[in-house]
Amino acid sequence: MLQLIDRSVKSSEIREITNCRRMETQIHVPVGSPVIRKIPVFVEEHNVTEGALQLIKELRPSWAPSSVKTKLFTHGTTNKLVGCYVDESPEDVVLVRVYGNKTELIVDRDNELKSFQVLHANGCAPRLYCTFQNGICYEFMQGDALGPQDVRDPVLLRLIAREMARIHAIHAHNGCIPKPNLWIKMRKYFSLVATEFTEQASNIRIQQEVPSKVVLEQEILWMKEHLSTLGSPVVLCHNDLLCKNIIHNTKEGHVRFIDYEYSSYNYQAFDIGNHFNEFAGMAELDYGLYPSRDMQMDWLKEYLQAYKLFTKKTEEVTLQELETLYVQVNKFALASHFFWGFWALIQAKYSSIDFDFLGYAVLRFNQYFETKPAVMALPSPE
Numbered sequence: 001m002l003q004l005i006d007r008s009v010k011s012s013e014i015r016e017i018t019n020c021r022r023m024e025t026q027i028h029v030p031v032g033s034p035v036i037r038k039i040p041v042f043v044e045e046h047n048v049t050e051g052a053l054q055l056i057k058e059l060r061p062s063w064a065p066s067s068v069k070t071k072l073f074t075h076g077t078t079n080k081l082v083g084c085y086v087d088e089s090p091e092d093v094v095l096v097r098v099y100g101n102k103t104e105l106i107v108d109r110d111n112e113l114k115s116f117q118v119l120h121a122n123g124c125a126p127r128l129y130c131t132f133q134n135g136i137c138y139e140f141m142q143g144d145a146l147g148p149q150d151v152r153d154p155v156l157l158r159l160i161a162r163e164m165a166r167i168h169a170i171h172a173h174n175g176c177i178p179k180p181n182l183w184i185k186m187r188k189y190f191s192l193v194a195t196e197f198t199e200q201a202s203n204i205r206i207q208q209e210v211p212s213k214v215v216l217e218q219e220i221l222w223m224k225e226h227l228s229t230l231g232s233p234v235v236l237c238h239n240d241l242l243c244k245n246i247i248h249n250t251k252e253g254h255v256r257f258i259d260y261e262y263s264s265y266n267y268q269a270f271d272i273g274n275h276f277n278e279f280a281g282m283a284e285l286d287y288g289l290y291p292s293r294d295m296q297m298d299w300l301k302e303y304l305q306a307y308k309l310f311t312k313k314t315e316e317v318t319l320q321e322l323e324t325l326y327v328q329v330n331k332f333a334l335a336s337h338f339f340w341g342f343w344a345l346i347q348a349k350y351s352s353i354d355f356d357f358l359g360y361a362v363l364r365f366n367q368y369f370e371t372k373p374a375v376m377a378l379p380s381p382e
Helices: 003-021 048-059 109-121 156-168 182-197 205-209 211-225 267-281 294-311 317-352 357-376
Strands: 069-073 078-084 094-098 127-130 136-138 234-237 244-247 254-257 266-267
Touching: 048 069, 048 078, 048 094, 048 127, 069 136, 109 127, 109 136, 136 357, 156 234, 156 244, 156 254, 156 267, 156 294, 182 211, 182 266, 182 317, 205 357, 211 317, 234 267, 267 294, 267 317, 294 317, 317 357
Parallel strands: none
Antiparallel strands: 069 078, 078 094, 094 136, 127 136, 234 266, 244 254
């Protein structure tokens, strides 16, 4: 009898370990969260407005169809986005986002919805109204999208650092020790563009302008081996904090982050280093805008004070903690270049959006190799 009890305990422990392994890179939505409404509508990528109006009939039945106005947002590089509203209540804008062609290859849509729910439950994201066959509808977040000059502003810089710390402090792992999905995701992206380095390539420019498949493979292995040992905590990350994904509400005096397609458990230093890379902009990259050491130290001190307050109820930050994070962040910024370089190669192959994705990929890979020697020479604090 005792043996039977012992075996049952062991089998339950095994099940628990197996479940944890399955969930350790996943975001867990709290029990009792609202069920997401699903509307069986497909919106044509090249005729977003017509489909959006069809969805509005379901979401805002009191709005007269003839009075609904739309605004097409053109800055997206992954999806198509349109806002719908009526003059009587201009503050109630419903955003309809249509997923771009083949973006399911690079975005885990189920994970995106979980991120949306968790972040909204913690006051960090707008309301998610529904999903439809090829997109989602959600609440418009009042405020202004930032640009490369805005993220350098001393006041906004501190607001951004605190907001990132708030997200990083959220627990959404259901008791399992979370693991980063950076290497899994990067390996998947790499596999999706592997054919572009063969005779079956759909875009010959890739072989002409991008480092060889062998070189890219070597760098991934090197990064995983080196960066994984830096001791950066694994936290809930946004992973795509470019300038336009930061909304500044001047009336409320806060910033919020939008677009959670790439949100996941990841290295703390990756999320910050990725954001610092985005100081360079996107349409016209200028890495001369990468934040200086002094600017980074201001940002990181603000971040650490907020993060420690959220997680340990203390704001005390030591110089060693600051120096350690500085080195981790700048080293993980290298991985950010590779991640978005692969992303851009996939987009160059499949996207219908008018953007030079291949040119962007080349710039990101070039920046990686250009900055790697100086970054790797940074001394690791004792």
